[in-house]
Amino acid sequence: MxxxxxxxxxxxSLVILNGKPCxxxxxxxxxxxxxxxxxxxxxxGYPKFFKMDNLSKAGFLASxxxxxxxxxxxxxxxxxxxxxxxNRSSSLDNDKRFQETISREDYFPSPAVFVYTLPNIVTxxxxxxxxxxxxxxxxxxxxxxxxxxxxxxxxxxxxAGTRRVLCGWTEYLDGHSDLLVMMVEKESDKGFxxxxxxxxxxxxx
Amino acid sequence: MIKPxxxxxxxxxxxxxxxxxxxxxxxxxxxxPWLDPAGTPIALSHLDREKLQxxxxxxxxxxxxxxxxxxxxxxxxxxxxxxxxxxxxxVRTGFVLSSTxxxxxxxxxxxxxxxxxxxxxxxxxxxxxxxxxxxxxxxTVTNACISGAAAQIAALKMLENGLYDHVVVTGVDMASDxxxxxxxxxxxxxxxxxxxxxxxxxxxxxxxxxxxxxxGKADGKGISLTRGxxxxxxxxxxxxxxxxxxxxxxxxxTLEDLPRDEIAFICAHGTATxxxxxxxxxxxxxxxxxxxxxxxxxxxxxxxxxxxxVLESIISMKALEDGIILPSLGYEEPGIEGGLNISxxxxxxxxxxxxxxxxxxGGCNAALxxxxxx
Numbered sequence: 159m160x161x162x163x164x165x166x167x168x169x170x171s172l173v174i175l176n177g178k179p180c181x182x183x184x185x186x187x188x189x190x191x192x193x194x195x196x197x198x199x200x201x202x203g204y205p206k207f208f209k210m211d212n213l214s215k216a217g218f219l220a221s222x223x224x225x226x227x228x229x230x231x232x233x234x235x236x237x238x239x240x241x242x243x244x245n246r247s248s249s250l251d252n253d254k255r256f257q258e259t260i261s262r263e264d265y266f267p268s269p270a271v272f273v274y275t276l277p278n279i280v281t282x283x284x285x286x287x288x289x290x291x292x293x294x295x296x297x298x299x300x301x302x303x304x305x306x307x308x309x310x311x312x313x314x315x316x317x318a319g320t321r322r323v324l325c326g327w328t329e330y331l332d333g334h335s336d337l338l339v340m341m342v343e344k345e346s347d348k349g350f351x352x353x354x355x356x357x358x359x360x361x362x363x
Numbered sequence: 364m365i366k367p368x369x370x371x372x373x374x375x376x377x378x379x380x381x382x383x384x385x386x387x388x389x390x391x392x393x394x395x396p397w398l399d400p401a402g403t404p405i406a407l408s409h410l411d412r413e414k415l416q417x418x419x420x421x422x423x424x425x426x427x428x429x430x431x432x433x434x435x436x437x438x439x440x441x442x443x444x445x446x447x448x449x450x451x452x453x454v455r456t457g458f459v460l461s462s463t464x465x466x467x468x469x470x471x472x473x474x475x476x477x478x479x480x481x482x483x484x485x486x487x488x489x490x491x492x493x494x495x496x497x498x499x500x501x502x503t504v505t506n507a508c509i510s511g512a513a514a515q516i517a518a519l520k521m522l523e524n525g526l527y528d529h530v531v532v533t534g535v536d537m538a539s540d541x542x543x544x545x546x547x548x549x550x551x552x553x554x555x556x557x558x559x560x561x562x563x564x565x566x567x568x569x570x571x572x573x574x575x576x577x578x579g580k581a582d583g584k585g586i587s588l589t590r591g592x593x594x595x596x597x598x599x600x601x602x603x604x605x606x607x608x609x610x611x612x613x614x615x616x617t618l619e620d621l622p623r624d625e626i627a628f629i630c631a632h633g634t635a636t637x638x639x640x641x642x643x644x645x646x647x648x649x650x651x652x653x654x655x656x657x658x659x660x661x662x663x664x665x666x667x668x669x670x671x672x673v674l675e676s677i678i679s680m681k682a683l684e685d686g687i688i689l690p691s692l693g694y695e696e697p698g699i700e701g702g703l704n705i706s707x708x709x710x711x712x713x714x715x716x717x718x719x720x721x722x723x724x725g726g727c728n729a730a731l732x733x734x735x736x737x
Contacts, residue, residue, distance in 0.1 A: 235597065237612055248484050248505060253541070257470040260544045265401055272545035273601045273724060276463060278506045282725030285595040291612055293593040294727050295513055298503035300485040306500075313520045317592050318616050 160311070161349035165326075165340040165360055166223035168196070168216060170333075174363060175223045189333035193219060200226070204287060211252035211274035214283045217243060217328040220339035221284045224324065228341060232288040238321040240293040240314040241281045243339075244307065245329040248298055249277045280328055290324075293317050302327050302338075304357035311342050311352070320344070327361070364587040364736070365522045368529070368579045369447035370677045373439040374572040374664055375408045378418050383674075384681040388709070390692060392663050394556045394568050399547045400540040404554050407538055408570035408665035410435060423494065428477070430466050433487060435573035436535040437494050443575035444495065449529045451495035457527040458501040460488035461514035461534035462669035468539035491533060499527075508632070508723030509593065510534065511574070511672020512731050516591040518578045528579060534670035535573040542668070543569060549601070551636050559633035559659035559691060560640050560705045562698030567634040570665025574674035586680050589732045592616040596726035603638050607646025609728035610720060614650040617718070617730040623651045627714035628688045628706065630679040632721045633659020634666055635693070639722065644699040646728075652718075656706040662693035676719045676731065683717050683735050 167174040170188035173196055174180065182199045186192045193215045197207055202222055207215060221241075225232065252274040259267050273279065278296035285294055293314050299306055307325060314323045326339035338361050342352050350356055371379060375393030376386040386393075397407035412431060419425070419434040422441050429437065440458075444451045465487045469475050480486045488501040504514040511534040518530040536542070546552050546569060553566040578588065594612040596604035604610075618626075629652060631643050640659075647653060660675050667674050682689050688710045697705070719731040 235608075237594065241595070246483070246485065250482065253464075253467060253470060256545065257541065260400060260471075260540060265544075267544040267548035269545075269548040269550075269601075272548055275541075275545060276505070276507045276724055278723075278725040278727060279600050282595065282600045282727065285597040285726055286600070289597050291595055291597050291608060294506075294595040294725065295504070295593060296506050298484040298488070298505055299500070300483075300489070303500075306502075309526075312524070313517065316520060316523075318619075 160352040161343050161346040162340045162352050162356065163343050163346055163349035164224045164227045165338065166220045167360065167363060168220050168335050168337040170335055175227055210283060213249055213251055213277065213328065213330040214274060214280040216330045216335050216337055217280035218283050218287065220326065220328065220337040221324060224339050224341050225288055230288060235289040235291055237291040238319055239290045240320050240323045241284050241290060242295045242310045242314050242323055242325045243281055243328045244297040244299055244310065245277060245327060246300060247329060247331040249275050251331045284324065292320055302361055304354045307357060308354065315344055364582060365519050365578055366581045366585055366587045367680060368449065368577045369443045370576045371439045371443035372572065372574045372674050372677055373435050374674065375410055376663065379442065380677050380681065384678055387660065387663050387678055387689060392556055392692060394665055399543050405552050406554060406556055406568045408568060410571040432466055432535050432537045433490055435537065436491060436533055439573035439575045440491060440531055440533045443577050444531060447577035449577060451531065452497055454498050455528040456497060457499055457521055457530045458488065458492045458497055459514045459517055459530060459532045460491055460501060460503045461510040461532065461673060462487065463505060463507060463510060463536055464539065464542055467541045471540060506723065506727055507725050508668060508671060509721040509727050509729040510669045512591060512719065512721045512729035513593055515588060515672065515676065515731060516593065519588055519591060522578060522580055530578045531575060532578065532673060533573060533575040534673035536668035536670055537571045538569045553635060556693060557635035557662050558693040559635040559661050560699055560703065561694045562696040564635040564637060564640060564698060566636050567661065568665035570667040572664060572667040572670040572674050574670045574677055576673055576677060584736055586683060586733050586735045589734050590617050591729060591731040593727060593729045596728065598726055600726060601724050603642035603722060607642045607649060609726060610643065610646035610722055611649040613728045613730040614646060617732050618650065621716065623655060625714055626655050626716045626718060627683060627712040628656045628658065629718045629720060630675050631657050631659050633661050635661055641699055644701055644703045647703060648701055654704050656688045656704050658689050658691035658706040672721050679717050679719055680733060683733065686711055686713060688712050
């Protein structure tokens with residue numbers, strides 16, 4: 159039975175790690191300012207964070223919480239971990255920013271903004287941070303779907319050598335965050351069952 | 364075995380897989396001079412909008428307005444589904460959309476009047492399934508330039524796991540101002556037809572296309588999709604790994620212990636950017652494929668983004684059916700350190716395996732293995 163060994167949840171009002179709300183006192187409104195506050199709370203010491211678009215920042219933070227709580231070895235390159243995320247709005251939050259740079263009146267497209275106009279960049283950012291050489295995938299669904307999440311994780315495990323999958327829902331649009339990131343182990347005596355009911359329960363907290 | 368039952372390509376070189384393959388065999392390129400949104404000359408594989416709309420209306424008899432990417436997607440899927448002879452409305456048929464930017468052009472048209480949901484990829488996939496009255500929730504794969512390979516791997520898993528009996532994989536992307544401006548800002552466009560693996564390669568061309576493969580379970584003769592894997596470089600979000608790490612690993616997992624001399628050819632990503640082509644050479648060499656014939660189809664079609672993995676796999680499968688290794692259009696002078704066996708002429712082969720590879724932003728790399736059965 160596959161197990162969830164750690165999970166994080168980030169919404170506009172909540173930051174939860176393994177069921178416990180983090181004690182962050184926000185001074186910013188929901189949105190980019192709050193993501194920066196979570197970053198400082200986590201003391202990640204990863205200045206590249208500030209180059210990322212909001213979706214990557216949010217996905218990075220949710221992943222960081224899970225992986226650090228598991229003491230994941232981010233120094234050793236490892237192919238046995240996969241990163242599989244899904245969301246509703248793709249990279250639309252950043253796409254709007256890039257669109258502003260190519261208006262007829264003020265045409266100055268920025269490569270630093272363009273590179274984040276793909277949602278799977280967040281999986282790349284997490285892979286780089288943690289030296290993850292396994293599969294990285296990104297899917298789009300109209301809304302959060304625990305059953306689909308379980309199918310995606312099964313597919314990742316079907317790829318030879320994959321032992322754990324960092325998976326989840328990484329949605330960010332117009333200042334609103336909705337993320338659930340879970341570490342799923344193929345075999346573990348820790349954690350709780352990776353099933354539809356448990357996934358929905360932690361998503362709804 | 365998981366086999367393609369039918370396929371289609373809608374591109375500047377034609378609206379059927381056969382026409383596109385025949386054009387490739389003639390050495391034809393769909394790439395023409397074009398202008399970027401700032402008026403700077405570029406080269407592009409452009410899909411003629413009038414021809415597209417005519418063919419779309421004739422084939423799909425639409426009762427509502429569709430955007431250009433939607434027209435290309437529906438035309439391609441509809442032609443392939445008709446050829447496969449499957450029931451697309453069956454609960455046992457699944458749809459997978461592969462696209463990087465779908466309807467992104469709508470962002471630049473605030474008064475498009477098509478509703479706020481139209482920009483979303485899940486909505487585009489919904490239109491695909493709805494066109495065929497299919498009851499299942501369609502899946503969208505968006506994994507940068509490897510999307511078309513990731514979508515085929517998803518289809519393979521869906522069929523192997525018995526989720527469906529048939530899966531329709533359609534890839535589509537168009538050269539919106541958004542995408543052209545973006546690649547131009549990266550200085551990665553060649554203003555002339557691209558030259559994959561050549562010493563004078565200067566960058567890529569963007570291509571517009573839709574392509575579809577209908578997969579099903581079948582035994583006996585023909586080609587099967589055997590395996591596919593995706594691996595990450597964990598190196599850089601927009602630059603390829605210097606060691607070809609992710610592609611090497613995707614290839615190793617996919618080839619396993621298959622003797623390398625049984626592989627007829629590699630249809631590489633071969634975008635014709637300096638770094639991509641060099642990275643591929645390193646990865647192929649590390650995977651023991653330095654002597655395997657390699658070609659790129661980018662000088663025929665440009666980089667068709669979300670459609671690339673599907674389109675280029677179809678051309679590769681048709682070449683395998685014919686027992687042919689295609690020449691790599693645009694290649695003249697060796698331009699890769701360490702060297703590769705770049706194919707320069709149409710050569711016959713009796714080998715039964717072929718590889719398709721793709722690499723993309725976000726550090727992702729994919730390798731697919733197809734084999735022919737007699």
